[in-house]
Every structure is written in C-alpha cells, then in structure tokens.
Amino acid sequence: xxxxxxxxxxxxxxxxxxxxxxxxxxxxxxxxxxxxxxxxxxxxxxxxxxxxxxxxxxxxxxxxxxxxxxxxxxxxxxxxxxxxxxxxxxxxxxxxxxxxxxxxxxxxxxxxxxxxxxxxxxxxxxxxxxxxxxxxxxxxxxxxxxxxxxxxxxxxxxxxxxxxxxxxxxxxxxxxxxxxxxxxxxxxxxxxxxxxx
Amino acid sequence: xxxxxxxxxxxxxxxxxxxxxxxxxxxxxxxxxxxxxxxxxxxxxxxxxxxxxxxxxxxxxxxxxxxxxxxxxxxxxxxxxxxxxxxxxxxxxxxxxxxxxxxxxxxxxxxxxxxxxxxxxxxxxxxxxxxxxxxxxxxxxxxxxxxxxxxxxxxxxxxxxxxxxxxxxxxxxxxxxxxxxxxxxxxxxxxxxxxxxxxxxxxxxxxxxxxxxxxxxxxxxxxxxxxxxxxxxxxxxxxxxxxxxxxxxxxxxxxx
Numbered sequence: 001x002x003x004x005x006x007x008x009x010x011x012x013x014x015x016x017x018x019x020x021x022x023x024x025x026x027x028x029x030x031x032x033x034x035x036x037x038x039x040x041x042x043x044x045x046x047x048x049x050x051x052x053x054x055x056x057x058x059x060x061x062x063x064x065x066x067x068x069x070x071x072x073x074x075x076x077x078x079x080x081x082x083x084x085x086x087x088x089x090x091x092x093x094x095x096x097x098x099x100x101x102x103x104x105x106x107x108x109x110x111x112x113x114x115x116x117x118x119x120x121x122x123x124x125x126x127x128x129x130x131x132x133x134x135x136x137x138x139x140x141x142x143x144x145x146x147x148x149x150x151x152x153x154x155x156x157x158x159x160x161x162x163x164x165x166x167x168x169x170x171x172x173x174x175x176x177x178x179x180x181x182x183x184x185x186x187x188x189x190x191x192x193x194x195x196x197x
Numbered sequence: 198x199x200x201x202x203x204x205x206x207x208x209x210x211x212x213x214x215x216x217x218x219x220x221x222x223x224x225x226x227x228x229x230x231x232x233x234x235x236x237x238x239x240x241x242x243x244x245x246x247x248x249x250x251x252x253x254x255x256x257x258x259x260x261x262x263x264x265x266x267x268x269x270x271x272x273x274x275x276x277x278x279x280x281x282x283x284x285x286x287x288x289x290x291x292x293x294x295x296x297x298x299x300x301x302x303x304x305x306x307x308x309x310x311x312x313x314x315x316x317x318x319x320x321x322x323x324x325x326x327x328x329x330x331x332x333x334x335x336x337x338x339x340x341x342x343x344x345x346x347x348x349x350x351x352x353x354x355x356x357x358x359x360x361x362x363x364x365x366x367x368x369x370x371x372x373x374x375x376x377x378x379x380x381x382x383x384x385x386x387x388x389x390x391x392x393x394x395x396x397x398x399x400x401x402x403x404x405x406x407x408x409x410x411x412x413x414x415x416x417x418x419x420x421x422x423x424x425x426x427x428x429x430x431x432x433x434x435x436x437x438x439x440x441x442x443x444x445x446x447x448x449x450x451x452x453x
Contacts, residue, residue, distance in 0.1 A: 175204050
C-alpha cells in the first residue's frame with residue numbers, strides 16, 4: 001500500500017493544475033471530505049449511493065474548476081466542495097421535480113461561494129450530459145486524444161504507445177481524431193438543440 | 198490570412214504556433230464568427246476529452262477505496278501528547294540521524310556519480326547511405342569500441358552532427374567528460390550554422406551530464422534546469438528524474 005499524502009489547500013490546487021500524482025490528490029479529497037459531504041447530502045434526501053455518486057461528480061467538477069485560471073482559493077476547499085455538491089444535488093432534484101420547500105429555502109439562502117459555484121456548474125452541466133461520448137470514438141482515436149490531451153505526452157513519447165511509424169503520422173492522426181470527435185459532439189441532439197435555441 | 202483550416206485552429210489550442218502566427222490567427226478568430234465557432238467547438242471537444250479522463254480516474258479511485266485497495270483515513274485531527282518525556286530523546290535521535298544522513302549525502306554525492314547514474318546508452322538506428330568514414334564510425338559505435346570511435350571522429354575533417362554526437366557519447370562511455378563537453382558544444386555550434394539542427398536536445402541533456410561529470414556543476418545544473426522547465430523537451434522526464442537534493446548538494450559543494 002502506498003503512503004498517504006497530506007496536502008494543504010494550496011498544494012492540492014497546485015497538484016491538480018500540474019496533473020502531478022492526480023490519483024493521490026483525488027484520494028485525498030475522498031479521505032478528507034467524502035464522509036462529511038455524503039452525510040450532508042443524505043440529510044437532504046439522497047440515498048447513500050446517490051450521495052456517493054454526487055460526491056464523485058463533485059470531485060470531477062472541482063478538478064475542472066481548480067484548473068481554471070479564474071479559480072482563486074478565496075474559500076477553503078471543503079467549503080467549495082460543499083457548495084458544488086449542493087448545486088449538483090439540487091439540480092438533480094430539480095430535474096426529478098422533487099424539489100421540496102426545504103430545498104427551495106436553500107436556493108433562496110445561498111451564500112457567495114454557492115453563487116460563484118453555481119456559475120461554474122451551469123457551464124459544466126452540458127459536459128455532464130455529453131458524458132460517455134468519448135467512449136463511442138474508435139479506440140485508436142480515443143487513445144491518441146487521451147495520451148495527448150490528458151497524459152500530456154509529446155509526439156515522440158506517444159510513439160512508444162502507438163503502432164505508428166513516426167511523429168508526423170501521430171500528429172495527423174490527432175488532427176483527424178479531434179475533428180471526428182468534434183463532429184460527434186456537434187451532431188449530438190443536445191448540441192444541435194443548443195445551436196438552434 | 199487565407200482560409201483557416203481546422204489543423205491551424207488545433208495547433209493554436211495545442212500551443213504549437215509561433216507568436217506571429219498565433220497573433221494573426223487570434224485576430225481572425227476575433228473578427229470572423231464562423232472561424233470562432235469552429236475554434237470554440239474544438240476547444241470544447243478538448244475540454245470534454247480531459248473531463249472524461251478525469252471522470253474515469255475519479256471513478257477508479259472510488260472503486261479502489263471501496264474495495265480497500267487504498268487505505269481510507271479519517272480527516273486529520275489534532276492529537277494531544279505530553280510535551281516532555283520521550284520528545285527530547287526523539288528530537289536528539291532525529292538530529293543525530295539527520296546529521297549523519299546529511300554528512301553522507303554531502304560526501305557521497307559527486308557530479309561524476311550523478312552523470313553516471315543518469316547516463317542512458319544511446320542505441321544507433323540502422324541508416325543507409327551514410328558516407329564511408331561515417332559508416333566506419335557507426336560500426337565502431339555499434340561495436341561499443343569507444344576508443345576507435347574517438348580516434349575515427351578525431352580524424353574526420355568535416356564532421357557531421359551525428360559524428361560530433363557519437364564522439365561525445367563515446368567520451369561519456371569512457372567517462373572522459375571534458376572531451377564530451379567539447380564535442381557536444383561543437384555539435385551545438387554546428388547546429389547553429391545549419392538549417393535543420395540534429396541531435397540538439399540529445400546534446401543538451403548529455404552536455405548537462407558531461408558538465409556534472411567534469412566538475413562544472415554550475416553549468417550542468419543550469420542546463421538541467423532549462424530542460425526541466427521545458428515540458429516538451431525530449432529529455433524533460435529524464436532531467437526531472439535527477440534528484441533536486443543531489444543537485445543542491447553539488448551546488449553547495451561548488452565547481453572543482
């Protein structure tokens with residue numbers, strides 16, 4: 001078993017931004033905040049499984065937000081995560097039309113952090129809807145895009161993981177794959193709808 | 198600017214354009230809504246790729262935690278311990294161990310040691326059509342006959358980049374670090390004179406090691422730091438693998 005790492009808020013944000021040992025950072029977020037936030041969500045009607053799902057989405061959203069230049073550590077990470085989790089859970093409830101007087105009261109009484117978070121969350125709601133689209137891309141393309149855009153490998157390093165002859169072939173493949181994926185995204189009914197509206 | 202291709206827009210997203218091309222393209226994006234839409238679509242796709250990867254990684258950590266592969270730990274809480282007692286003994290023991298470790302590190306860390314630890318042998322690919330003297334050089338290199346490589350390279354009147362590089366690598370293999378420094382610098386100087394530089398990034402990394410080996414720590418560290426700062430450098434990962442503590446120790450010890 002690996003030794004656990006402890007992060008200050010600043011160190012955690014730096015680790016996320018650099019993509020350094022992201023697994024440790026995610027694991028740390030879980031260890032520090034999962035139980036507390038899940039209990040909180042369960043008070044608002046989430047089942048244990050739903051609370052865990054919301055926390056998972058919360059961590060994904062937080063990593064997305066923390067990478068943005070506009071994100072500043074004005075609030076503690078725990079506070080920020082709580083605000084994200086609340087937003088996600090109440091949006092879920094809204095979709096299911098299960099919003100009760102208690103949740104509506106929460107909507108009215110949101111503090112500044114929660115207002116800020118709601119701006120971020122709206123932006124990523126669409127991404128959430130498109131979840132799974134990448135899996136529909138053919139495997140070689142998926143791999144090329146992940147190696148480049150997530151693993152941040154150079155063309156030369158990518159060659160070690162791909163059956164292509166040289167860097168130019170990998171570069172051309174990446175162009176084609178990103179364009180193919182963009183076409184898939186654009187043709188998704190949700191995106192077509194957003195363009196028409 | 199002529200019609201903007203998606204490849205150009207992708208190059209902009211990937212930060213692969215020169216400053217001038219970047220500025221020109223950004224100005225087209227700002228003024229042409231159709232181009233801007235294509236650019237934003239591509240940017241959104243890249244964001245989706247990254248988010249999907251993060252989503253999968255988070256899901257994996259969640260699975261690992263629930264299956265017990267990762268240790269779960271409650272948030273840290275302050276622990277109240279007696280202020281005295283064993284604390285002083287532990288502190289003294291720590292200082293002794295730390296002092297011994299520091300002394301060992303200071304004595305055992307040498308530039309030549311670091312150069313040797315981080316040296317990676319360079320395997321020559323098979324190439325056709327090389328000049329006759331270069332082929333002999335390559336044959337000697339492939340046979341790991343480093344002395345012959347040095348001798349043949351020394352006799353070549355008009356060295357190619359590859360010849361300079363192989364000569365430097367033979368020097369490295371023989372731990373003749375001063376000669377390696379000279380050969381890699383000659384290669385870099387030659388690269389500055391030609392249109393298509395060769396072995397440039399290789400030369401930078403091995404020159405850094407050669408400097409360390411030759412006792413010119415300051416120059417070696419400076420070059421390594423440059424490579425470490427450049428994520429796209431071919432030897433970025435290798436340079437990152439060199440212990441910062443060891444470099445600090447060399448810096449403290451100074452050049453020979």
